[in-house]
Amino acid sequence: MRVVRFHAPGDVRIEDAPEPSPGPGDVKIRVRACSTCGTDVKILNFGHHHIVPPRVMGHEIAGEVVETGADVSGWAPGDRVQVIAAIPCGQCAECRRGRMTVCPNQVSMGYHFDGGFAEYMIVPPNVLAVDGLNRIPHGLSFAEASVAEPLACVLNGQNLASVGEGDDVVVMGSGPIGCLHVRLARARGAARVFLVDLNRERLDLAANLVHPDAAICAGPGPDAAKPSSAPGSAYGSETDVVDAVLKLTEGRGADVVITAAAAGAAQEQAVQMAARQGRISFFGGLPKDKPVIALDSNLVHYRELTIVGANGSSPQHNKEALRLIAEGAVPVADLITHRLPLQDALDAFGIVARGEAIKVTVEP
Structure with a gap:
């Protein structure tokens, strides 16, 4: 064989x-x-x-x-x-x-x-x-x-982050895991789901399949700044991701932020865009040579944020x-x-x- x-x-x-x-x-x-x-x-x-x-x-x-x-x-x-x-x-x-x-x-x-x-x-x-x-x-x-x-891995992550009815959810990363997170969040009753990626082509490919309420491209390069062909609100490469999420949520921030990408910057941004008593899932592990991020612990303290991992x-x-x-x-x-x-x-x-x-x- x-x-x-x-x-x-x-x-x-x-x-x-x-x-x-x-x-x-x-x-x-x-x-x-x-x-x-x-x-x-x-x-x-x-x-x-x-x-x-x-x-x-x-x-x-x-x-x-x-x-x-x-x-x-x-x-x-x-x-x-x-x-x-x-x-x-x-x-x-x-x-x-x-x-x-x-x-x-x-x-x-x-x-x-x-x-x-x-x-x-x-x-x-x-x-x-x-x-x-x-x-x-x-x-x-x-x-x-x-x-x-x-x-099954996505299900474990959303259970730990308590994704549920009426939540505004941000999924950072539009690969297969990010797409599954969008679909599962919808199935669990999320009010709105926003999808973020650095790569415009990958974001458009995913967004045209899973139809997030907004597709936010945060990546460098001239192509990323072009209008998205995906449904929902579209944001180009000059977009500040945190600012975009705050505008979409009337200044509240997201109830749940899921980092389905192996990027420390995404984890740092997740803390900044979370609403009061928001839940943050560090779903994607970081590279072994760059596992440390800058965490504003006062945001965690005063907003009563919950940060959870997810492993398999x-x-x-x-x-x-x-x-x-x-x-x-x-x-x-x-x-x-x-x-x-x-x-x-x-x-x-x-x-x-x-x-x-x-x-x-x-x-x-």
């Missing part, structure tokens, strides 16, 4: 590998869709400290069962399934308290175990032990089901994400702008790196 395998930073190969056989506690699946994300590009370029090469990449996985181990029950060939990416241990103090997203013993598909950029893969017992193999609802495509994993998702978040997609509360089919075969996976990474797509799905 063919796989996409990481060997070293800058060295990812599409190559032949033996088709795997399940052990007693394993489930073997035929991968039907494995979506890409920015993390795959980071692994391609820099590797990851949890990856010991060679390793088959891919963690946004959907497929169908082809074989089960002797000790596995409840699954049969032909079952359509989605696989969690982050696998908690289920046994530690955090897991026992229901805090599976911060399990210190967490392992991951595509990192500690071979992932979904392959024709076939093994779902290890670790996944089954925490109920992390999920049935895909009837009528939902494999490609849509593969987007349940990033939506739990098995339960994945189940909820599948339900939201299947019920149409959070549509994702139109966010999959590119579908490529396995042999073009490296092209998929390039498309993601250049910001030319919303979601790119590899279909072995």
Whole structure:
């Protein structure tokens, strides 16, 4: 079979590998869709400290069962399934308290175990032990089901930030995660959702799909200053993002600000544009060489702001994400702008790196 395998930073190969056989506690699946994300590009370029090469990449996985181990029950060939990416241990103090997203013993598909950029893969017992193999609802495509994993992460972030009815929400970053944040905020009853990005083309691409109430381009360059073709209010590159949000909210600021971008400046601006008793989600992690920001703690103090992190998702978040997609509360089919075969996976990474797509799905 063919796989996409990481060997070293800058060295990812599409190559032949033996088709795997399940052990007693394993489930073997035929991968039907494995979506890409920015993390795959980071692994391609820099590797990851949890990856010991060679390793088959891919963690946004959907497929169908082809074989089960002797000790596995409840699954049969032909079952359509989605696989969690982050696998908690289920046994530690955090897991026992229901805090599976911060399990210190967490392992991951595509990192500690071979992932979904392959024709076939093994779902290890670790996944089954925490109920992390999920049935895909009837009528939902494999490609849509593969987007349940990033939506599960978004769901965790919005739960922690208490996004709800009547909120004005700012989403900073218009990549696939930002688009999912816009859609989920709407599903949760947000009054208005504003989308911010540095890149005018990427912002327009996203805004024409998810239709924010305003699209704010804060990026440098002459193209960013042009009027947006996206629906809603549009702001060019000369725009002060904080000022724009304050004007849109009649001076109050946003009830929730979500930084779905790996930028310290976005986190600093988020604090400045938050309304009194606003909630701020530091959803996107910062580069490891630039993890420190300037924080006006008086704004946090006097406005009674809440700042929360968000790290991955739990098995339960994945189940909820599948339900939201299947019920149409959070549509994702139109966010999959590119579908490529396995042999073009490296092209998929390039498309993601250049910001030319919303979601790119590899279909072995």
